[in-house]
Each structure stands twice: as C-alpha cells, then as structure tokens.
Amino acid sequence: MSRLSAICFFLLAALLMQPAQATEWQLASHEPGLTLYTRTVAGQDLKDFRGVLRVKAPMRHVVQMLADADSMPQWFFNMREARLLEINGNDNSFLYFVIKGMWPVSDRDAVVRLRLQQDARTLALTFTATAAPEHYPPMRNRVRMPRLLASWIVTPVSATETEVRLDGHADPGGSIPVWMANLVVVELPRVTLRNLRQRLETQTVDAAALSADPRIAKLLADVKFPETP
Numbered sequence: 001m002s003r004l005s006a007i008c009f010f011l012l013a014a015l016l017m018q019p020a021q022a023t024e025w026q027l028a029s030h031e032p033g034l035t036l037y038t039r040t041v042a043g044q045d046l047k048d049f050r051g052v053l054r055v056k057a058p059m060r061h062v063v064q065m066l067a068d069a070d071s072m073p074q075w076f077f078n079m080r081e082a083r084l085l086e087i088n089g090n091d092n093s094f095l096y097f098v099i100k101g102m103w104p105v106s107d108r109d110a111v112v113r114l115r116l117q118q119d120a121r122t123l124a125l126t127f128t129a130t131a132a133p134e135h136y137p138p139m140r141n142r143v144r145m146p147r148l149l150a151s152w153i154v155t156p157v158s159a160t161e162t163e164v165r166l167d168g169h170a171d172p173g174g175s176i177p178v179w180m181a182n183l184v185v186v187e188l189p190r191v192t193l194r195n196l197r198q199r200l201e202t203q204t205v206d207a208a209a210l211s212a213d214p215r216i217a218k219l220l221a222d223v224k225f226p227e228t229p
Contacts, residue, residue: 025050028186033197036190046169051189053164057200059156060225062164063125064210065200066152067219069095075195077188080107085136087218090116095129096136108172110145111136118223124155125223131170147171156226166193 025037028049037050055062065071072082082097093114101107112129119125131148138144150168157163166189210216 029190034190034193036186038185041169044169046171047185048167048169049185049189050168051166051193053166053193053197054157055162055164055197055200056160057162057205058160058226059123059125059154059162060227061200061205061207062154062162062196063220063223063225064207064216065196065205066127066154067216068210068213069097069215072097075192075199077184077191077195078102084215084219085111087215090219090222093219094132094135098139098142107142108145109139109142110148110170112148112150114219116219116223122155123224123226124153127152127154143173145170146173159226164193164196 023039023041025039028036028038030036033054035052037052038047039050040047069082069084073079076082076097078100080098080100082095085094085096087093095112095114096109097112098107098109111132111134113132113135115128115130117126117128129148129150131145133144133146148168148170150166150170153163153165153167155163155165168189
C-alpha cells in the first residue's frame with residue numbers, strides 16, 4: 001500500500017468510527033426560568049432534548065428529590081412507577097421505571113445504570129442514566145426501551161437557588177409514529193421540569209426524612225453540598 005493510500009485509508013476509518021453527528025441545539029420554547037432545546041442527530045429519527053431550569057430551592061433539596069425514586073411518578077412526565085433496584089455506590093446503581101403509553105401505544109419500561117459525578121470546584125452534580133435493558137427481566141405487557149442516555153446536571157447558583165439541566169435521548173422500542181415520539185421530546189422535559197419546580201417551590205421538602213432514608217443516604221454518600229465544609 002502506498003503512503004498516500006495508507007493515509008486515505010486511515011482517514012476513512014477514522015470517519016467511519018466517528019459517532020453520529022448532531023446539529024446545533026435549537027430553541028424549542030422559553031418561559032421565565034425554563035428554556036427547552038432540541039437537536040437532530042444524523043441517522044436517528046428522534047431528536048435529542050435539553051431543558052434548563054432555574055428553581056428557588058437549595059441544591060440539597062433538588063438532589064434529594066431526584067434521588068427519591070419512589071416519588072418520581074408524582075412529578076415526572078407520564079411515569080407510572082419507579083424504584084431503585086440496586087445501590088452499589090455512585091458508579092453502579094440501577095433504576096427501573098415505567099412510562100405510560102399514549103393510546104394505542106403500550107407502556108414502555110426501562111432499566112438504567114446510574115452514575116454520579118461531582119465537580120470538586122463548582123459542586124455541580126451529574127446523574128447519568130444509561131440503558132441496561134438486560135439487567136432486569138422483561139415485564140408482561142411492557143415494551144423494554146433498548147437504548148436510553150439521559151443526564152441531570154444540578155448546579156448551585158446560590159444558597160437558595162439551583163440550576164437544573166435535563167438532557168436526553170431514547171429509543172422507545174417497538175413501533176411508535178415518529179411524529180408522536182418527537183412531540184414527546186418537547187413535552188417530557190417541559191412537564192417534568194415544571195412539575196419539579198412546582199413541587200420544590202410550593203411544597204415543604206422534608207430534608208430530614210429524605211436524609212434518613214437509607215437508600216438515598218447510600219446513593220448520595222459521597223455528594224458534597226454548598227453548606228457542607
């Protein structure tokens with residue numbers, strides 16, 4: 001193989017190994033304290049979504065609520081149930097949840113591996129959820145989502161205000177009209193973040209009870225908060 005041919009070969013191989021290219025984020029909607037974006041990804045029918053929320057609540061309350069799987073159906077878009085399957089530290093915990101199907105679509109369920117990472121300087125905490133569909137047996141009358149990647153990024157702004165960013169992309173599995181799935185791409189973060197804000201700002205968060213929950217305490221054992229030395 002000539003030197004030029006070899007260079008061309010390796011360049012082509014590098015291009016083929018590149019992940020699917022995404023377009024720039026496009027503004028989908030804006031309201032005070034909440035901005036939503038979407039973007040298309042080459043080779044994928046469904047769009048990625050991003051929601052950015054400012055909430056008048058301390059970081060500790062936000063993080064504890066996100067870690068409280070039992071309460072998620074009370075504020076997460078169309079969620080029927082959620083529960084932590086395993087808690088094995090901040091890099092190997094597993095969550096199971098079910099999203100209600102919109103007629104005539106069946107319920108979807110997902111098993112995700114949770115990973116927590118925190119920036120030592122800003123204290124921004126990232127929850128990353130990656131699909132682990134084989135980690136839990138299939139459930140009757142539910143379509144298991146084969147692919148999902150989502151993240152919550154919680155950043156303290158002040159002692160009483162927090163920024164919450166939700167990014168996500170998923171393959172719902174089975175047969176769903178693309179127009180319906182892409183409608184949900186905007187509604188899911190909008191409804192979820194609105195509900196989260198409403199719950200945090202208008203209801204008293206029992207931080208002591210959440211801290212005392214052994215599952216939440218174990219999941220957040222290494223997390224530092226602004227008021228913590």
